[in-house]
Amino acid sequence: MTLSITVVGGGLAGLTAAIACAEGGARVTLHEAHHTLGGRARSTTGPYVANDGTHVFYSDGERYRWLDRRGLTRPSAGIPLRKLATARFRHRGALTGRPPRALVRGIMGRGRTAPVEQDFGTWATREFGEEAMRAVSGLMGVVTYEADPGRLSAAFVWERLRRVTAPRYPAVRYVIGGWGALVDRMAARARELGVRVETGARVDRLPEGPVIVATSLDAARGLLGDDGLRWESGRAALLDLGLRAEGRDPFLVSDLDEGGFAEQYSAPDPSLAPAGHRLFQLQMPARREEPGRDTLARLEALADLGLPGWRERVTWRRDAIAHHRTGALDLPGRTWRDRPAVDRGEGVWLAGDMVAAPGLLGEVSIASALTAAHAFLGRRSTVRAA
Numbered sequence: 001m002t003l004s005i006t007v008v009g010g011g012l013a014g015l016t017a018a019i020a021c022a023e024g025g026a027r028v029t030l031h032e033a034h035h036t037l038g039g040r041a042r043s044t045t046g047p048y049v050a051n052d053g054t055h056v057f058y059s060d061g062e063r064y065r066w067l068d069r070r071g072l073t074r075p076s077a078g079i080p081l082r083k084l085a086t087a088r089f090r091h092r093g094a095l096t097g098r099p100p101r102a103l104v105r106g107i108m109g110r111g112r113t114a115p116v117e118q119d120f121g122t123w124a125t126r127e128f129g130e131e132a133m134r135a136v137s138g139l140m141g142v143v144t145y146e147a148d149p150g151r152l153s154a155a156f157v158w159e160r161l162r163r164v165t166a167p168r169y170p171a172v173r174y175v176i177g178g179w180g181a182l183v184d185r186m187a188a189r190a191r192e193l194g195v196r197v198e199t200g201a202r203v204d205r206l207p208e209g210p211v212i213v214a215t216s217l218d219a220a221r222g223l224l225g226d227d228g229l230r231w232e233s234g235r236a237a238l239l240d241l242g243l244r245a246e247g248r249d250p251f252l253v254s255d256l257d258e259g260g261f262a263e264q265y266s267a268p269d270p271s272l273a274p275a276g277h278r279l280f281q282l283q284m285p286a287r288r289e290e291p292g293r294d295t296l297a298r299l300e301a302l303a304d305l306g307l308p309g310w311r312e313r314v315t316w317r318r319d320a321i322a323h324h325r326t327g328a329l330d331l332p333g334r335t336w337r338d339r340p341a342v343d344r345g346e347g348v349w350l351a352g353d354m355v356a357a358p359g360l361l362g363e364v365s366i367a368s369a370l371t372a373a374h375a376f377l378g379r380r381s382t383v384r385a386a
């Protein structure tokens with residue numbers, strides 16, 4: 001008997017779950033509230049193609065390999081190595097072309113094991129000294145969207161440091177054409193497998209029968225009527241800039257003082273900007289209780305320092321505050337295993353980037369979606385057909 005399942009949400013998690021269930025022989029219907037698929041992995045349509053959320057994936061992860069085996073990541077590009085020489089670090093208020101000694105001291109200790117129970121600030125200060133702890137915290141702003149990674153679990157921050165500086169560095173991959181292109185390929189794959197995709201179809205009540213709820217955790221809380229579905233996440237100002245190409249802009253600016261980050265995405269993929277122009281995407285984690293306009297002002301100050309003359313060269317810009325949308329953060333004493341469980345019982349599963357699955361940022365969405373799909377397929381003899 002062919003079993004049916006409903007997937008709510010058409011972002012990376014929902015599309016992954018739909019593909020995996022359909023590959024396992026299930027009849028799948030996917031409901032997406034928005035008129036287009038992709039959720040936070042959407043991109044603008046041009047002339048500047050800017051990613052809304054997901055920017056890069058690390059090719060050393062199992063989740064990337066799952067996408068890659070299906071040809072969904074291709075074409076993609078790695079870091080343009082000749083541009084890496086133009087990378088800059090903000091350290092003690094000044095820009096430098098070389099990683100400061102304090103940062104190198106922290107990175108060189110990457111072989112150590114960090115404890116789950118202790119906060120990163122206390123552990124790293126003891127291991128490497130306060131200056132190195134602060135420099136590593138600043139570097140980690142790019143993957144935590146947290147102004148004070150020192151308050152997070154040491155193991156959580158350290159795992160991310162190890163991924164970002166992995167021995168097979170640089171493992172970073174950029175999807176050519178932006179993440180919207182990957183979403184289009186995932187949607188095509190899902191449809192090819194017979195998935196019924198309904199867009200503009202917000203689900204207001206938990207559907208009957210087996211269901212994978214692949215929305216944000218906030219939306220899942222409402223759908224499941226479970227107030228306990230909560231986890232920590234970051235808040236950050238985002239600034240996307242289309243600039244006329246003039247002079248030599250850096251490929252990236254890592255702000256070790258405040259956790260900000262700027263990257264020239266049109267360097268690995270020139271198709272993201274019109275000829276003679278460059279696309280930058282910048283981010284700055286917000287301090288506790290800091291008004292969004294102040295965080296944005298600090299981000300513009302980083303642009304002033306790292307991208308000289310940008311205000312005169314702007315041909316496109318957008319800014320936003322990302323609140324609780326940048327993935328899970330684990331506090332001391334907690335790991336991904338303590339997050340809301342994927343299996344909610346009675347044929348209901350959760351997938352997304354704030355649930356109990358391993359990985360970095362969007363990898364958690366894919367990992368949890370695969371766990372949910374495999375649990376559904378594994379239980380096919382016991383789940384009720386819709």
Ligand SMILES: Cc1cc2nc3c(=O)[nH]c(=O)nc-3n(C[C@H](O)[C@H](O)[C@H](O)COP(=O)(O)OP(=O)(O)OC[C@H]3O[C@@H](n4cnc5c(N)ncnc54)[C@H](O)[C@@H]3O)c2cc1C
Pocket residue numbers: 008009010011012013014031032033034037038039040041052053054055056057201202203204214215216219223238322325326327351352353360361362363365
């Ligand atoms: C600024 C920023 C930068 C990021 N950078 C990276 C990065 O570089 N690398 C990385 O791996 N990750 C990154 N992330 C995280 C990554 O974007 C997310 O983890 C991932 O896209 C989440 O996918 P998802 O499918 O779990 O959730 P979403 O993308 O939020 O998808 C959920 C979908 O469910 C739909 N939905 C919600 N409620 C309903 C309902 N009631 N009925 C029907 N549909 C519903 C929504 O419309 C949405 O399309 C970044 C995120 C942000 C915000």
